[in-house]
Amino acid sequence: xxxxxxxxxxxxxxxxxxxxxxxxxxxxxxxxxxxxxxxxxxxxxxxxxxxxxxxxxxxxxxxxxxxxxxxxxxxxxxxxxxxxxxxxxxxxxxxxxxxxxxxxxxxxxxxxxxxxxxxxxxxxxxxxxxxxxxxxxxxxxxxxxxxxxxxxxxxxxxxxxxxxxxxxxxxxxxxxxxxxxxxxxxxxxxxxxxxxxxxxxxxxxxxxxxxxxxxxxxxxxxxxxxxxxxxxxxxxxxx
Amino acid sequence: xxxxxxxxxxxxxxxxxxxxxxxxxxxxxxxxxxxxxxxxxxxxxxxxxxxxxxxxxxxxxxxxxxxxxxxxxxxxxxxxxxxxxxxxxxxxxxxxxxxxxxxxxxxxxxxxxxxxxxxxxxxxxxxxxxxxxxxxxxxxxxxxxxxxxxxxxxxxxxxxxxxxxxxxxxxxxxxxxxxxxxxxxxxxxxxxxxxxxxxxxxxxxxxxxxxxxxxxxxxxxxxxxxxxxxxxxxxxxxxxxxxxxxxxxxxxxxxxxxxxxxxxxxxxxxxxxxxxxxxxxxxxxxxxxxxxxxxxxxxxxxxxxxxxxxxxxxxxxxxxxxxxxxxxxxxxxxxxxxxxxxxxxxxxxxxxxxxxxxxxxxxxxxxxxxxxxxxxxxxxxxxxxxxxxxxxxxxxxxx
Numbered sequence: 001x002x003x004x005x006x007x008x009x010x011x012x013x014x015x016x017x018x019x020x021x022x023x024x025x026x027x028x029x030x031x032x033x034x035x036x037x038x039x040x041x042x043x044x045x046x047x048x049x050x051x052x053x054x055x056x057x058x059x060x061x062x063x064x065x066x067x068x069x070x071x072x073x074x075x076x077x078x079x080x081x082x083x084x085x086x087x088x089x090x091x092x093x094x095x096x097x098x099x100x101x102x103x104x105x106x107x108x109x110x111x112x113x114x115x116x117x118x119x120x121x122x123x124x125x126x127x128x129x130x131x132x133x134x135x136x137x138x139x140x141x142x143x144x145x146x147x148x149x150x151x152x153x154x155x156x157x158x159x160x161x162x163x164x165x166x167x168x169x170x171x172x173x174x175x176x177x178x179x180x181x182x183x184x185x186x187x188x189x190x191x192x193x194x195x196x197x198x199x200x201x202x203x204x205x206x207x208x209x210x211x212x213x214x215x216x217x218x219x220x221x222x223x224x225x226x227x228x229x230x231x232x233x234x235x236x237x238x239x
Numbered sequence: 240x241x242x243x244x245x246x247x248x249x250x251x252x253x254x255x256x257x258x259x260x261x262x263x264x265x266x267x268x269x270x271x272x273x274x275x276x277x278x279x280x281x282x283x284x285x286x287x288x289x290x291x292x293x294x295x296x297x298x299x300x301x302x303x304x305x306x307x308x309x310x311x312x313x314x315x316x317x318x319x320x321x322x323x324x325x326x327x328x329x330x331x332x333x334x335x336x337x338x339x340x341x342x343x344x345x346x347x348x349x350x351x352x353x354x355x356x357x358x359x360x361x362x363x364x365x366x367x368x369x370x371x372x373x374x375x376x377x378x379x380x381x382x383x384x385x386x387x388x389x390x391x392x393x394x395x396x397x398x399x400x401x402x403x404x405x406x407x408x409x410x411x412x413x414x415x416x417x418x419x420x421x422x423x424x425x426x427x428x429x430x431x432x433x434x435x436x437x438x439x440x441x442x443x444x445x446x447x448x449x450x451x452x453x454x455x456x457x458x459x460x461x462x463x464x465x466x467x468x469x470x471x472x473x474x475x476x477x478x479x480x481x482x483x484x485x486x487x488x489x490x491x492x493x494x495x496x497x498x499x500x501x502x503x504x505x506x507x508x509x510x511x512x513x514x515x516x517x518x519x520x521x522x523x524x525x526x527x528x529x530x531x532x533x534x535x536x537x538x539x540x541x542x543x544x545x546x547x548x549x550x551x552x553x554x555x556x557x558x559x560x561x562x563x564x565x566x567x568x569x570x571x572x573x574x575x576x577x578x579x580x581x582x583x584x585x586x587x588x589x590x591x592x593x594x595x596x597x598x599x600x601x602x603x604x605x606x607x608x609x610x611x612x613x614x615x616x617x618x619x620x621x622x623x624x625x626x627x628x629x630x631x632x633x634x635x636x637x638x
Contacts, residue, residue: 100293106344106363121294165274176290204290205343205412209272 041071061130065198069127078137082186089172089179090223093131097176097203099124106201136172137184138230154225157218161210163226176203185227191217255421272413272434273284276486276521282574287347291323291342295629303606303632304581306599311556314597317622318355322622323394324631326418326546327614328372332392334358335614335623336377338370339629340416342568346370346379348395350633351616361388369417369428373450380417382430383410384584398449404452409442410496414464414482418546422470424450425476431464435485436510436519438466439463443509445479445499459499461531463504467547467612471585473561476500478535478585480544483513485572494544496565496583496591505532536583536591541570544626553634554619560583564596564621566610576604578607580623597623597634 001135039097066075069087071077077088087095098176101107102114102126158171167173171181176210182190195207202208211219242414252572277283306314317326323343328336330348332532335345361367361379369380377391385408386401409415414431415629421427425447432443445459445468459510477499483492490520492513500507508515508531509542510522515533518526547567548561562584568577578600583591599606609627614621620635627634 082578093421098291124294163275209412 014184023122051187052239064123066126067137069131072111076137077131077134078139080140082184083190083209084184087216088132088134088181089136090131090134090178091174091179092128093176094173094178095109095131096124097129101127101203108199119142136179136182144226147224150221150224151228154184157214158225161214161218162223163210166210171226178228181229182214183227185223186224188223192223214216243500244526264491272437273485275435275437276484277435278486280465283572288304290628291340291626293322293342295320296321296608296627298630299492301625301628301630302599302602303630305607306597306632308597308634310595311638312634312636314632314634316630318357318631320629321349321357322357322629323626325368325611325626326370327612327622327624327631328370329614329616330372330377330392330577334390334395335622336370336372336484337632338379340368340571340626341366342626346377348391355631356441358395359389360398362555366416369419371419371421373421377420378404378419378426380408380419382412382415382417383408385417385426385428385448385486387456396487400542401418404450405448416466418457418466418468418469421450422475426450427458427468429462429468430467430477431462431466432509434567436522438508438522444632445477458618459497461509461511462497463509467545467548467566469547469563470550471561472549477502478547478549478563478591480547481507481509481534482543483541484510484519485521485541487513487517487576488540489573491538493534493537494542495568496538496544496592496593497535497562498535498549498585498589500589504531507532508533514576535585535589536593538565538581538593539567539577541573541609543568543570546610548613548615548621550615552619552621556638563591564622565593566612568611569600569606569607576601576606578606578609580610593635 062084072081072084073087073121077084092186097109099116101121102109102112103119105113140191167180171179173179192211193216195202196211198208245406248298262467263365282610296319298316301316303316303317305316305551308314321337323339324337330336330514333351334348335351339345344363344367345359345367346364346367347357347547348360349355349357364379364381364596366382367379371378375390375392377388379386379388383406384403385405388398388401391398401564409430411433412577413433417428419426419428426446427447429445430442432439432576443460443462444457445462445465446455447458448455462479462481463484464482465479468477479497479499481495481497483494495507495514497507508528510519511526512523512528512531514537518528544565548564551563553560559582562582565581565583567577567579567581567613569576579595582596584592585591600606600610606627608630611624611626614622620633623632627631
């Protein structure tokens with residue numbers, strides 16, 4: 001449940017050591033009452049005063065996820081809507097960076113920004129921590145088998161452009177890097193194009209730089225391949 | 240700074256800005272600049288730069304009570320909730336300005352009196368990292384531009400549009416953020432290497448310009464990435480920290496503390512020689528470390544030595560007056576983590592003696608806080624920014 005916070009110290013630290021600090025950073029699940037949002041969020045979140053946090057802080061974020069997020073993202077974090085990303089399997093550090101970008105209005109999505117602006121710092125921690133516990137959900141069987149030629153070129157492109165450098169051999173991400181294997185093709189395509197055109201800011205400039213030299217047609221092939229990655233590899237597995 | 244290196248292809252640097260840079264900059268790389276030279280071992284492959292956490296640490300969770308200082312010194316939390324707090328500079332009318340890197344994209348003003356609530360005075364400005372205050376104006380350097388906001392302390396609610404002093408910085412992601420100082424009506428800044436290790440062309444230098452953006456001159460060459468420099472109040476000499484290359488090994492090379500004695504004429508080694516005595520395994524062939532100026536002191540492997548400030552106050556004991564404080568932000572690409580505030584004394588022979596000053600930033604091999612920059616206040620106390628915790632601490636001395 002605390003994977004995201006591990007990332008803030010270092011990707012390479014032994015997990016056991018990291019977890020000790022994580023619990024300090026988080027202050028545990030009952031952190032909220034001890035640290036009013038107005039104290040830690042006074043600067044970054046002036047648009048999110050504590051009063052807008054309608055749900056009691058003690059409410060488990062599983063419950064709040066069910067009422068606030070599940071309608072669009074699915075109760076288990078995967079829904080068929082092409083442009084609604086799969087949350088299941090995402091590392092919590094990645095999730096909190098994206099919620100932060102939505103709340104700041106930097107990542108352009110009106111619906112998500114509207115939701116995120118109601119969230120306090122503690123909410124961001126709580127939701128991302130909960131979402132980080134959602135296990136990966138395999139995509140439904142495809143209507144047609146993947147085109148082997150396209151899959152082969154996608155695999156070659158993923159190698160050429162070093163996707164696995166950060167996303168890992170299983171495309172399962174980790175820490176601040178998202179789980180992309182089996183993500184919706186349309187969402188992947190929009191994301192890759194957005195990174196390249198500058199309409200989709202990342203938390204770091206990593207993706208903007210990574211895709212800057214990739215021809216658009218190759219971006220689409222990558223999206224095709226990555227979306228079907230679980231099928232070609234046999235299973236969707238976390239690293 | 241190394242923790243915020245990016246995956247950018249070098250080619251992005253070539254597309255923007257200086258024509259001269261565009262012609263000479265390295266060709267597109269097949270791998271991210273920061274990853275160049277990374278061994279293909281599992282332990283190394285798991286290491287990648289990390290940015291500051293998107294939420295400041297709650298005040299009661301800050302590590303302030305864990306810091307250790309020499310006898311007589313005290314540290315307290317001066318401000319909290321300052322997301323991504325990086326550079327510190329003092330205004331003339333009781334405000335401290337705080338910059339940030341790409342997490343916050345903001346510049347804050349914090350009144351020195353009262354409860355030290357940070358007010359966002361510049362927002363949505365990517366890499367608003369280099370700041371300096373001079374004659375009522377706030378100078379802000381991003382990776383592409385140098386801006387000047389006039390009479391800032393009289394209009395903190397709305398700074399208005401800045402004057403663009405210079406818009407031909409090369410941009411890019413690797414080591415492109417800035418650190419600024421003004422001395423004798425010259426603005427000093429650096430252009431860091433656009434990679435971990437590469438032929439940097441016109442990058443990897445410290446420059447200065449007139450305050451209107453004209454008259455650019457090279458001050459020092461062979462500087463991989465400096466994000467901390469200051470002038471010795473006694474001699475006027477420039478001293479700077481420089482972040483050494485990554486992936487050579489866990490223990491080498493060290494970051495450097497360097498001393499400029501002949502402005503414009505000295506080369507400090509990058510990419511040919513590291514820490515004064517290690518030829519680069521690729522770029523060092525045909526070169527000798529004796530061709531380059533050696534560091535005044537070594538600052539530790541992958542230390543991410545950032546802010547450097549000469550202590551000009553009177554509150555600290557005499558031994559610290561005229562000494563340099565150096566923020567060691569701590570490594571991202573080294574298994575064992577460390578971070579501290581060190582203090583260095585010029586030895587009068589071109590070198591410097593160093594000892595730790597404030598420790599306690601690391602617990603169980605994880606960062607509780609990471610120091611970035613300093614500001615000596617008029618009363619002689621010293622502020623320290625922490626981008627990891629989103630906080631500013633105040634160090635004072637009472638015998």
